[in-house]
Amino acid sequence: MTPTRKKLLFWLGTCCLIIPALLQAYLLMPFPGSQDLEAIKVAYFLEKIILPSRIIGLLLWIYPASNYIRKGTTKQKIWVGVVILLNAGLYYFTDVAYRAEEMFKEPAITRFANQQDNKVPDSLLVMAVVNGNIAKAYPVQFVGYHHKIQDNVGNTPVLVTYCTMCRTGLVFSPIVEGKKQVFRLVGARHYNAVIEDAETKSWWYQATGEAVTGTQTGKHLAIIPSEQMTLKNFFEQYPEGLVFQPDETFRKEYDVLKYYDRRQRKDDDSLTNPDKFWDKSWVVGVSLNGKNKAFRWSKLLKSGVVNDNLANTPIVVVVEPDKQSFHVFVSKIDNQTLTFVPDASATGFRDKETNSLWNWKGVCIEGPQQGKQLQKIYAEQEYLRAWKQFHQPTDIWQ
Structure with missing residues (x-):
């Protein structure tokens, strides 16, 4: 073999060993600039070719490398050593230490x-899931580390997910094509977790449950309604409820998120201009009949109760006195649109029309409307950046 051909094989093999895995790691992790690219299909393609590429690269590389070790110059031997070290380090980086499913492991046992x-x-913030007379609470601090917990509420399988990069917490049905799936964490795109089902190997965005590449592209995981509230409020509403207990194996990992549910992260200049709407401003996002609207969290805290209209439907957004728990309802009973205001008792909110008192479940507990219940609307709290990315077009309530 000529020296030129041998050199060509060496570097071709090196590229096959390094480039696909390195590029995929860049696209699936929050490196500067990587998350803004529309490259999920590229990352998916790279995922499928990394192993074949490594095999081909090794076959191309091994002959010239061994020849350089036996007969080459000192410089050539050094290059072989450098490539070996690079590959070993890259493999450790991409397949061991910083592989998403290894960095954020699921609990071995789910205890309640x-x-x-x-x-x-x-005082912890939880995601509450109710199925019949069974209610379960999943603390954001714990789900935020695991990213996903696969469980059952009653006889219904659930996939409880939370992405701390965009502050999105959703619960899905893990049923795909009629079969219950086990999901693994792949990485992130647009600062949102991407998960893969075991059978079809499709990739799904956690923020929406939509499959964006693979055989299930365009399909959605069914969303199972959940609500954000403090654990204290959860037990007040569901005295017989159960709460997820931390896996002590991950105590250090949980501690990183100790204040996540209370301390709002800010963009760099937000302290000097607190009234501006920043990408990391918290919002409550509501989708109804194909329409989307984001309600600024800081304004909701000041108002306590916000009456609005979405998709020609009157709605009300209420925040409990703990400044953590929130609920969204259709503000219409018996074809009458009600206007709600805060109540000094802190046990709920009142409507102006009849002065009836409604509790945080949307049930009227006092007044002419007693016994009636408002229709609940599913809503999410997340960063403005995430809401705008995955819910377009969207209106912004100011």
Whole structure:
């Protein structure tokens, strides 16, 4: 073999060993600039070719490399050593230390406790899921590390997810094509977690449950309604409810998110201009009949109760006194649109029309409307950046 051909094989093999895995790692991790690219299909393609590329690269590389080691110059031997070290380091980086499913592992055992046996502080923010007379609470601090917890609420399988990069917490049905799937965490695109089902190998955005590449492209995981509230409020509403208990194996990982549910991250200049709407401003996002609207969290906290209209439907957004729990309802009963205001008792909110008192479940507990219940609307709290990315077009309530 001529020296030129041998050199060509060496560098071709090196490129096959390094470039696909390195490029995929860049696209699936939050490196500067990587998350803004429309490149999920490229990342998916790279995922499929990394192993074949490594095999081809090794076959191309091994003969010239071994020849350089036996007969080459000192410089050639050094280059072989450098490439070996680069590949070993890259493999450790992409397949061991910084592989998403290894960085954010699921709990080995999902343990729950009732109110009497619970060890979790009741100040924690939770995602509440209710199925019939079964209610379960999943603390954001724990789900935020795991990114996903696969569980059952009653006899219904659920996929509880949370992405801390965009502050999106959603619960899905893990049923794909009639079969319950096990999901793995792939990485992130547009600062949102991407998960893969075991059978079809399709990739799904956590923010929407939409499959964006693979055989299921265009399909959506069914969303199972959940609500954000403090654990204290959860037990007040569901005294027999159960709360997820932390896996002590991940105590250090949980501690990183200790204040995540209370401390709002800011863009760099937000402290000097607090009234501006920043990408990391918190919003409550509501989708109804194909229309989207984002309600600025800081304004909701000041108002407590906001009456609005979305998709020709009157709605009300209410925030509980703990400044953490929120709910959205259709503000119409018996074809009458109601206008709601805060109530000094802090047990709920009142309508102006009849002065009836409604609790945080949307049930009227006092007044002429007693016993009636407002229709609940599913809503999410997340960063403005994430809401705008995955819910276009959207209106912004100011």
